[in-house]
Amino acid sequence: KNEVEQSPQNLTAQEGEFITINCSYSVGISALHWLQQHPGGGIVSLFMLSSGKKKHGRLIATINIQEKHSSLHITASHPRDSAVYICAVFGPSQFYFGTGTSLTVIP
Amino acid sequence: DTAVSQTPKYLVTQMGNDKSIKCEQNLGHDTMYWYKQDSKKFLKIMFSYNNKELIINETVPNRFSPKSPDKAHLNLHINSLELGDSAVYFCASSQVGGAYGYTFGSGTRLTVV
Numbered sequence: 035k036n037e038v039e040q041s042p043q044n045l046t047a048q049e050g051e052f053i054t055i056n057c058s059y060s061v062g063i064s065a066l067h068w069l070q071q072h073p074g075g076g077i078v079s080l081f082m083l084s085s086g087k088k089k090h091g092r093l094i095a096t097i098n099i100q101e102k103h104s105s106l107h108i109t110a111s112h113p114r115d116s117a118v119y120i121c122a123v124f125g126p127s128q129f130y131f132g133t134g135t136s137l138t139v140i141p
Numbered sequence: 142d143t144a145v146s147q148t149p150k151y152l153v154t155q156m157g158n159d160k161s162i163k164c165e166q167n168l169g170h171d172t173m174y175w176y177k178q179d180s181k182k183f184l185k186i187m188f189s190y191n192n193k194e195l196i197i198n199e200t201v202p203n204r205f206s207p208k209s210p211d212k213a214h215l216n217l218h219i220n221s222l223e224l225g226d227s228a229v230y231f232c233a234s235s236q237v238g239g240a241y242g243y244t245f246g247s248g249t250r251l252t253v254v
Contacts, residue, residue: 067243075229077245120184122243129174129243131184 037061040121042130047139048088052110057121060102067108068095069120072132073078080106111139144168147232147246155254162217162249164227164232170244175207175216175241176231178248184231219251227253 038059047053057066068080081088081095083104084140088095097104108115115137121132145166149240162231166173172191176184188207195207204220219226232246 069245075250076247077231079243079245082243122184123247131186133181133183 036133037125037130038121038123038132040119040135041102041136043133044136045125045138047111047137049112049139049141051111051139053115053137053139054122055106055119055137057106057132058102059104059105059121059123059130061123061125061130062141063099063102063123063125064112065099065124066104067124067129068104069122071118071120072116078127080119110138111137115139144244145232145234145246146175147230147249149253150247151252152251153254155253156222156224159218159220160251161219162230162232162251164185164217164231164246166213166216166234166244168234168236168244170234170236171212172235173209174233174235175215175217176233178229178231180228187217187230188215222253224253227251 041056051096065082065084067082069077070080071077083095083097092109094107116137118134120134123130148163173190175187178184178188186198187201190209206218208216227252229248231248233243235243239250
């Protein structure tokens with residue numbers, strides 16, 4: 035069983051829709067990261083969270099430490115948001131990665 | 142002024158060869174990592190290197206070895222390449238062991254034929 039579980043695995047949305055990607059983890063963590071990987075392959079760190087909520091443009095990330103759960107929200111989705119979104123947690127001395135959520139936003 | 146740079150971006154080589162992938166970071170981070178991303182896009186840590194301490198994922202074959210000439214570089218050497226080594230390899234760096242920010246390189250696509 036993976037220490038980090040993401041859902042859904044695949045997601046298709048119409049442009050403009052509100053999108054939520056969920057991440058649950060089973061290890062004690064000091065920080066959680068949301069990463070974005072575009073079809074070209076490069077990985078970008080979107081957020082690092084240890085509590086509460088962060089917002090950057092149309093992206094919002096929340097974390098509930100007690101429930102060991104985080105969500106990534108995209109408001110007013112756009113085709114350029116199409117990518118794989120990966121949840122990664124920094125647990126005892128190492129990172130654990132989710133398997134990613136592949137998002138496709140259709141115009 | 143790339144923060145974490147990997148070379149080469151693409152590498153095609155024959156089975157049995159020995160190859161290296163280079164990684165350099167100019168962020169002043171104290172920890173560097175190598176990750177392997179398999180065909181299912183799952184990222185798996187291979188090594189982390191912090192202040193001369195090397196932490197190895199026990200599942201990594203000993204044909205893989207990281208070499209760090211200094212704090213800004215962590216190169217990956219692979220001996221006797223096998224078909225199953227084909228993957229995308231990502232280098233990354235962070236400060237204070239990863240809990241305060243994490244920057245990835247653009248990846249090296251290795252194809253073993």
